[in-house]
Amino acid sequence: MEFFELLEARHSVRRFRAEPVPEKLVTKILEAVRTAPTAGNFQSYEIYVVSGAERMQALAAATFNHEWVAQAPMALVVCTNSARCEYDNKDYWALQDASIAATLAHLAIADLGLASCWLGAFIPAKIAGLLAATEGHVPMAVMPFGYANEIPEQSTRRTLEEFVHRRE
Numbered sequence: 001m002e003f004f005e006l007l008e009a010r011h012s013v014r015r016f017r018a019e020p021v022p023e024k025l026v027t028k029i030l031e032a033v034r035t036a037p038t039a040g041n042f043q044s045y046e047i048y049v050v051s052g053a054e055r056m057q058a059l060a061a062a063t064f065n066h067e068w069v070a071q072a073p074m075a076l077v078v079c080t081n082s083a084r085c086e087y088d089n090k091d092y093w094a095l096q097d098a099s100i101a102a103t104l105a106h107l108a109i110a111d112l113g114l115a116s117c118w119l120g121a122f123i124p125a126k127i128a129g130l131l132a133a134t135e136g137h138v139p140m141a142v143m144p145f146g147y148a149n150e151i152p153e154q155s156t157r158r159t160l161e162e163f164v165h166r167r168e
């Protein structure tokens with residue numbers, strides 16, 4: 001999809017069909033993440049690929065019972081890994097790295113005809129526990145994804161005048 005068309009087409013989706021996502025597409029999403037810009041090229045993020053009904057159910061329970069999470073066939077859990085960063089204020093950089101990684105995953109998912117929703121409402125330690133995540137991998141975003149089973153709502157945005165502040 002052309003980039004600006006993709007931006008128009010992307011919406012958060014919270015209803016999914018049970019149909020599994022082909023592994024080839026999962027790899028494409030992860031390859032898109034690899035291209036993300038990253039502070040100092042330290043790539044201070046980690047991705048957990050979650051699937052299986054039981055694990056998805058556990059994920060849903062750890063996200064303040066967002067019940068739709070369990071409907072998705074898969075999820076990415078994007079974590080920070082500050083230890084990879086060699087700059088001071090490691091958490092500051094790692095959070096930005098993980099954010100852009102999650103953004104590219106979200107866009108790649110949409111470009112491949114799939115759908116997802118970025119989910120930030122969870123207790124990181126709970127998610128890390130159910131994933132048996134390596135120490136220092138701190139969940140930043142949970143992103144259930146799959147084939148959409150809803151026509152998502154069109155969200156609104158502030159106008160440019162409301163958020164652009166020019167200085168000459």
Ligand SMILES: Cc1cc2nc3c(=O)[nH]c(=O)nc-3n(C[C@H](O)[C@H](O)[C@H](O)COP(=O)(O)O)c2cc1C
Pocket residue numbers: 010011012013014117118119120121122152153155
């Ligand atoms: C950092 C972040 C955290 C979010 N957390 C949640 C969440 O916990 N639950 C949820 O249903 N949606 C969550 N969303 C999705 C937003 O609600 C959604 O992006 C916003 O309403 C705009 O809709 P759109 O993505 O369809 O344009 C989150 C999005 C971002 C970027």
